[in-house]
Amino acid sequence: MAATPEDVRAAVGAWIAAHWDPQRSLLEWRRQLVEHRWAVPSWPAHWFGRDLPAWADDVVATELRAREAVALPLGVGTGLAAPTILTHGRDSVRERFLRPILTGEETWCQLFSEPGAGSDLAGVTTHAVRDGDEWIVNGQKVWNTSAHHADFGILVARTDWDVPKHGGLTYFVLPMRQPGVEVRPLRQMNFHASFNEVFLSDAVIPGDHVVGAVGGGWAVAMTTLAHERRFGAMSRPRFSAAAGRATEEARQEADEHFRTYAWYPQRAGRADLLEEHARRAGRTEDPLVRQELAAVLSWQRVSGWTGDRASAARALGRPPGAEGSLGKLAMSVIARRAAAAHSLIGGAAGLLTGDDGAFEGTIGEVLLSVPAQSIAGGTDEIQRNIVGDKVLDLPREPSVDRDVPFRDVPRNA
Numbered sequence: 001m002a003a004t005p006e007d008v009r010a011a012v013g014a015w016i017a018a019h020w021d022p023q024r025s026l027l028e029w030r031r032q033l034v035e036h037r038w039a040v041p042s043w044p045a046h047w048f049g050r051d052l053p054a055w056a057d058d059v060v061a062t063e064l065r066a067r068e069a070v071a072l073p074l075g076v077g078t079g080l081a082a083p084t085i086l087t088h089g090r091d092s093v094r095e096r097f098l099r100p101i102l103t104g105e106e107t108w109c110q111l112f113s114e115p116g117a118g119s120d121l122a123g124v125t126t127h128a129v130r131d132g133d134e135w136i137v138n139g140q141k142v143w144n145t146s147a148h149h150a151d152f153g154i155l156v157a158r159t160d161w162d163v164p165k166h167g168g169l170t171y172f173v174l175p176m177r178q179p180g181v182e183v184r185p186l187r188q189m190n191f192h193a194s195f196n197e198v199f200l201s202d203a204v205i206p207g208d209h210v211v212g213a214v215g216g217g218w219a220v221a222m223t224t225l226a227h228e229r230r231f232g233a234m235s236r237p238r239f240s241a242a243a244g245r246a247t248e249e250a251r252q253e254a255d256e257h258f259r260t261y262a263w264y265p266q267r268a269g270r271a272d273l274l275e276e277h278a279r280r281a282g283r284t285e286d287p288l289v290r291q292e293l294a295a296v297l298s299w300q301r302v303s304g305w306t307g308d309r310a311s312a313a314r315a316l317g318r319p320p321g322a323e324g325s326l327g328k329l330a331m332s333v334i335a336r337r338a339a340a341a342h343s344l345i346g347g348a349a350g351l352l353t354g355d356d357g358a359f360e361g362t363i364g365e366v367l368l369s370v371p372a373q374s375i376a377g378g379t380d381e382i383q384r385n386i387v388g389d390k391v392l393d394l395p396r397e398p399s400v401d402r403d404v405p406f407r408d409v410p411r412n413a
């Protein structure tokens with residue numbers, strides 16, 4: 001008989017009760033979680049899972065939280081690299097990389113965007129050339145979050161210039177810690193520095209670090225992007241009050257992770273602070289403020305339902321669909337409207353950053369961070385193109401470079 005969420009909750013609850021010991025190391029705990037196949041129960045039994053539907057992952061996460069036990073690491077490894085490698089990787093690639101992603105022993109970054117290829121990802125010119133048992137890579141990537149402390153990068157590079165642009169790409173796992181990889185942090189207008197430029201000069205990739213087929217990188221990248229669109233706001237895990245080695249190490253890991261992502265809540269608009277700010281400013285009776293707050297909260301509620309629809313589809317085993325693009329667009333709308341509502345409440349002082357600004361500078365940081373919500377992971381315009389194409393079945397955007405060899409496509413030098 002098929003397992004129900006209640007069965008899974010009871011089974012994982014009993015397992016956590018028997019095995020969770022905050023005094024042991026974080027690595028030991030996560031290794032146990034993986035070996036006992038509770039890390040990602042929706043994965044195939046052969047790959048650390050239990051062949052359960054996707055809802056089982058949520059049940060386990062909820063149960064771990066309820067029992068104040070540490071969960072999987074956050075970030076590009078578990079969020080993007082692992083599901084992509086699981087779907088497209090050969091067994092040797094899965095064998096090499098999946099386990100240390102789940103235990104947090106190795107960290108990852110995403111090396112897709114380039115100065116001349118962001119929305120048009122298929123236009124990348126970073127190239128990899130086969131040399132015996134290895135690939136040699138040259139080019140430049142940009143906006144690469146966390147690349148400054150990553151062990152590996154998921155990399156899209158051109159391996160064939162003589163076929164149309166989508167067909168000449170290959171998806172690699174690039175070892176970051178090598179002389180041919182230079183990572184330079186970029187400082188943002190909101191004063192944070194979470195992403196980097198990455199220069200690749202004769203960087204070396206072992207021959208077996210290809211994910212999917214050589215020349216088949218576009219389909220693999222689409223899997224990564226589908227997962228990226230589902231990425232919601234990341235919340236910091238709660239840790240047990242009881243001190244222990246595993247919880248202390250997890251706390252340090254989270255501190256490091258959230259140093260990079262510290263501004264992401266501001267990027268999402270901090271709608272959660274609107275009511276409090278309206279009260280503190282004495283503006284709760286102001287009809288304009290009330291109207292804006294109601295609009296933001298309505299958008300949030302409706303977008304939550306779209307998210308629920310996406311979860312239900314995932315639980316039924318359907319691949320990520322249009323809800324991803326719709327959800328991502330809604331997040332942009334919410335972020336912008338929340339920023340506007342904050343400005344209405346905070347007035348001119350909202351434009352000041354730091355402690356001089358309204359509400360300890362939160363509004364200033366929101367205003368400087370919100371534009372990124374409409375860019376990261378595919379811009380609003382690109383999401384609209386996807387919705388037009390895939391949901392509304394409108395004619396495709398005209399293109400002059402899809403069917404010619406990439407070598408002949410006009411581009412900036």
Ligand SMILES: Cc1cc2nc3c(=O)[nH]c(=O)nc-3n(C[C@H](O)[C@H](O)[C@H](O)COP(=O)(O)OP(=O)(O)OC[C@H]3O[C@@H](n4cnc5c(N)ncnc54)[C@H](O)[C@@H]3O)c2cc1C
Pocket residue numbers: 109110111112113114115116117118119120142143144145146195372373375376377378379380381382385397
């Ligand atoms: C916070 C943040 C984190 C990021 N992290 C990473 C990361 O870890 N790894 C990584 O590889 N990249 C990362 N990126 C880069 C991100 O993926 C790109 O910025 C994004 O894909 C847009 O590309 P672009 O910046 O080159 O803009 P462009 O593609 O040059 O777009 C410029 C403008 O033109 C519009 N436009 C472009 N094409 C079309 C079209 N066909 N139709 C209509 N309008 C169009 C765009 O919507 C945009 O407004 C990150 C970006 C941000 C903001």
